[in-house]
Amino acid sequence: xxxxxxxxxxxxxxxxxxxxxxxxxxxxxxxxxxxxxxxxxxxxxxxxxxxxxxxxxxxxxxxxxxxxxxxxxxxxxxxxxxxxxxxxxxxxxxxxxxxxxxxxxxxxxxxxxxxxxxxxxxxxxxxxxxxxxxxxxxxxxxxxxxxxxxxxxxxxxxxxxxxxxxxxxxxxxxxxxxxxxxxxxxxxxxxxxxxxxxxxxxxxxxxxxxxxxxxxxxxxxxxxxxxxxxxxxxxxxxxxxxxxxxxxxxxxxxxxxxxxxxxxxxxxxxxxxxxxxxxxxxxxxxxxxxxxxxxxxxxxxxxxxxxxxxxxxxxxxxxxxxxxxxxxxxxxxxxxxxxxxxxxxxxxxxxxxxxxxxxxxxxxxxxxxxxxxxxxxxxxxxxxxxxxxxxxxxxxxxxxxxxxx
Numbered sequence: 409x410x411x412x413x414x415x416x417x418x419x420x421x422x423x424x425x426x427x428x429x430x431x432x433x434x435x436x437x438x439x440x441x442x443x444x445x446x447x448x449x450x451x452x453x454x455x456x457x458x459x460x461x462x463x464x465x466x467x468x469x470x471x472x473x474x475x476x477x478x479x480x481x482x483x484x485x486x487x488x489x490x491x492x493x494x495x496x497x498x499x500x501x502x503x504x505x506x507x508x509x510x511x512x513x514x515x516x517x518x519x520x521x522x523x524x525x526x527x528x529x530x531x532x533x534x535x536x537x538x539x540x541x542x543x544x545x546x547x548x549x550x551x552x553x554x555x556x557x558x559x560x561x562x563x564x565x566x567x568x569x570x571x572x573x574x575x576x577x578x579x580x581x582x583x584x585x586x587x588x589x590x591x592x593x594x595x596x597x598x599x600x601x602x603x604x605x606x607x608x609x610x611x612x613x614x615x616x617x618x619x620x621x622x623x624x625x626x627x628x629x630x631x632x633x634x635x636x637x638x639x640x641x642x643x644x645x646x647x648x649x650x651x652x653x654x655x656x657x658x659x660x661x662x663x664x665x666x667x668x669x670x671x672x673x674x675x676x677x678x679x680x681x682x683x684x685x686x687x688x689x690x691x692x693x694x695x696x697x698x699x700x701x702x703x704x705x706x707x708x709x710x711x712x713x714x715x716x717x718x719x720x721x722x723x724x725x726x727x728x729x730x731x732x733x734x735x736x737x738x739x740x741x742x743x744x745x746x747x748x749x750x751x752x753x754x755x756x757x758x759x760x761x762x763x764x765x766x767x768x769x770x771x772x773x774x775x776x777x778x779x780x781x782x783x784x785x786x787x788x789x790x791x792x793x794x795x796x797x798x799x800x801x802x803x804x805x806x807x808x809x810x811x812x813x
């Protein structure tokens with residue numbers, strides 16, 4: 409496993425992105441969004457301008473196109489939104505993910521998938537280690553491990569994604585080197601008490617193992633779907649905390665059926681919950697704790713199709729020959745996609761940015777050769793323009809002069 413200059417660049421982009429976003433409460437609050445978007449867009453521009461050769465894959469371009477479409481559909485939903493201010497908040501956050509998709513796809517297209525995967529492993533391990541040390545220095549009996557994100561399930565999701573990538577690379581390459589970070593991630597995950605993260609870990613691990621052994625993409629996807637279905641069934645039969653999610657999901661499904669095409673507007677689930685949910689039992693809720701059902705409720709079938717299309721890079725990678733790096737990225741991607749189905753990861757940029765990094769890293773050299781006939785210069789210019797628009801948009805927002813201010 410040879411580390412090249414592009415891998416060092418990819419590592420230096422991915423690990424700090426995970427650490428810095430996580431350290432600011434996961435990037436949940438609006439004050440983080442402009443700086444995160446500016447940093448990711450600037451990194452993307454540097455990569456696109458300094459990399460002489462890009463071997464672009466269809467799956468990578470699909471990932472960028474899906475993120476662009478999500479941003480656009482979120483913006484359009486403002487016109488029929490039942491809560492325009494909340495929709496505007498969703499629109500302020502969404503470009504972070506577009507900037508991340510362009511940046512990480514560019515890095516992977518330049519051959520930096522190994523650096524991305526190593527960056528995911530290092531970044532998540534650093535956050536887990538900080539959380540464990542912080543717990544020892546400032547013990548709080550009976551509390552779940554949550555710092556610095558402030559939400560134990562979000563930390564659990566990061567640990568699950570990181571553990572899958574570290575364990576997969578370690579199993580295929582140097583397992584002794586992977587023992588320490590794997591132990592840190594496993595300990596932190598166990599102290600979050602995040603059941604959804606364990607399900608995500610199992611799904612990601614099984615898909616990575618199946619891909620590594622050449623068992624075929626269909627079998628790997630079937631395992632992930634079966635685990636997700638098992639968790640959904642459990643949610644409807646087990647009381648207490650899981651039952652709350654069942655109520656959230658029921659409301660999201662009900663609202664989606666009432667507004668099937670376009671939904672009620674991005675960020676409006678709180679109104680749906682107030683109208684149809686068990687408010688007296690579970691209190692105020694902002695999110696459906698399920699990216700797919702929440703997208704169905706807020707953005708209709710169009711939004712649901714778009715978020716499901718995030719899995720395209722996974723399907724594309726499973727169709728070809730899978731290397732150790734690709735298997736690790738597949739495991740992390742599946743772990744993220746599964747966990748997004750049981751929590752509000754989309755509202756946590758630290759978690760979703762790491763998930764996007766894994767999705768981009770699934771781009772395989774075999775798939776990259778399919779776009780050699782396409783005008784790479786035109787695509788590069790288009791991606792640069794998109795990153796430039798994100799820079800301008802967030803720059804104006806910071807200055808208080810933009811349309812999002």
